[in-house]
Amino acid sequence: MSAAIEEFVRPVLIGRSSSHFTRVARIFAAEMRIDYSFRVVRDLMSSNPEDYGGNPALRIPVLQTSRGAWFGALNICRELWRRSSPRPRVIWPEDLDEPLLSNAQELVLQSMAAEVTLIMDKLAGIGDSSAHHAKMRKGLVNMMSWLEENARSALAVLPPQRDLSYLEVTLFCLVTHLEFREVLPTASYPELKKFCQQFSTRASIDETAYRFDSTP
Ligand SMILES: N[C@@H](CCC(=O)N[C@@H](CS)C(=O)NCC(=O)O)C(=O)O
Known part of the structure; x- marks a missing residue:
């Protein structure tokens, strides 16, 4: 071909x-x-x-x-x-039909969105001093604390016969991205880091490592 x-x-x-x-x-x-x-x-x-x-x-x-x-x-x-x-048997967001799981998914996606705003503001040269920036950061810290406290019990009630879930993939990408872009220190999230360590044994994780694309 x-x-x-x-x-x-x-x-x-x-x-x-x-x-x-x-x-x-x-x-x-x-x-x-x-x-x-x-x-x-x-x-x-x-x-x-x-x-x-x-x-x-x-x-x-x-x-x-x-x-x-x-x-x-x-x-x-x-x-x-x-x-x-x-x-493969994938658990999608709409399959998360109890509050702990569906809130976990919501907060992972909202944290990812907050991170995008913080990074884009920085790229655009918008100072860290704005009230909205401070609120975004506070919200992100709150969401990460909630996830640190609740992610383990949420993940434990995912259907065991799954191959993959959108929740796990997004959670992994969020936590590792916070480290990669140095948006927040992750030392105070040992549960989340443990999850990332376990999840990173998949070949798909090795194949997709974060890196900055070279400029042409
Ligand atoms: N809802 C979209 C969000 C995608 C998104 O925010 N992507 C970021 C990069 S990770 C982006 O395009 N940022 C550019 C911008 O905010 O202007 C999705 O789930 O894919």
Whole structure:
């Protein structure tokens, strides 16, 4: 098959190797054994949707497929799962039907979003001194404390016969990203670190390590 045709059938993931939402998608791709090519968004300050695979939200990740583009990590993970064969048993956010589990998922995603805002504010040169910045940071610290206290019991009640859950993948990407981007010290989250250590024995974790993409 020529490289051009292969490029057409192989999905293209648009993102950055340093992005936690991108890593969620990459871990799913590795777990589902889906081959893809990776296109790096070099300038996160660009306001051209074309730079983000057509995503009007100007966000990564995006997965371009022959069926169309999928915006956002959860959409992408679901599409990767649909393409996989055999399909692993995945626990999705809507399967978390009790408060402890669904709150854990909500707070993981909200922490990831808060981290994005803090990092983007820094990139844009917006000072740490604004009242909103301070509130975001406080909210992030509160959410991490809640997760430290509750994640172990939440994870313990996930269905044991699963292959993977969106909750575990996002929690892993969040905690390791806080360290990687030095947004918060993680020394005071021993339970979360223990979870990350255990989860990182998967091959998909090794294959998707955070790093800064080189500039062209
Ligand atoms: N809801 C989206 C959020 C994606 C997101 O916030 N991505 C970050 C990178 S990790 C981004 O594109 N940031 C650019 C910006 O905030 O301008 C998802 O779940 O994928």
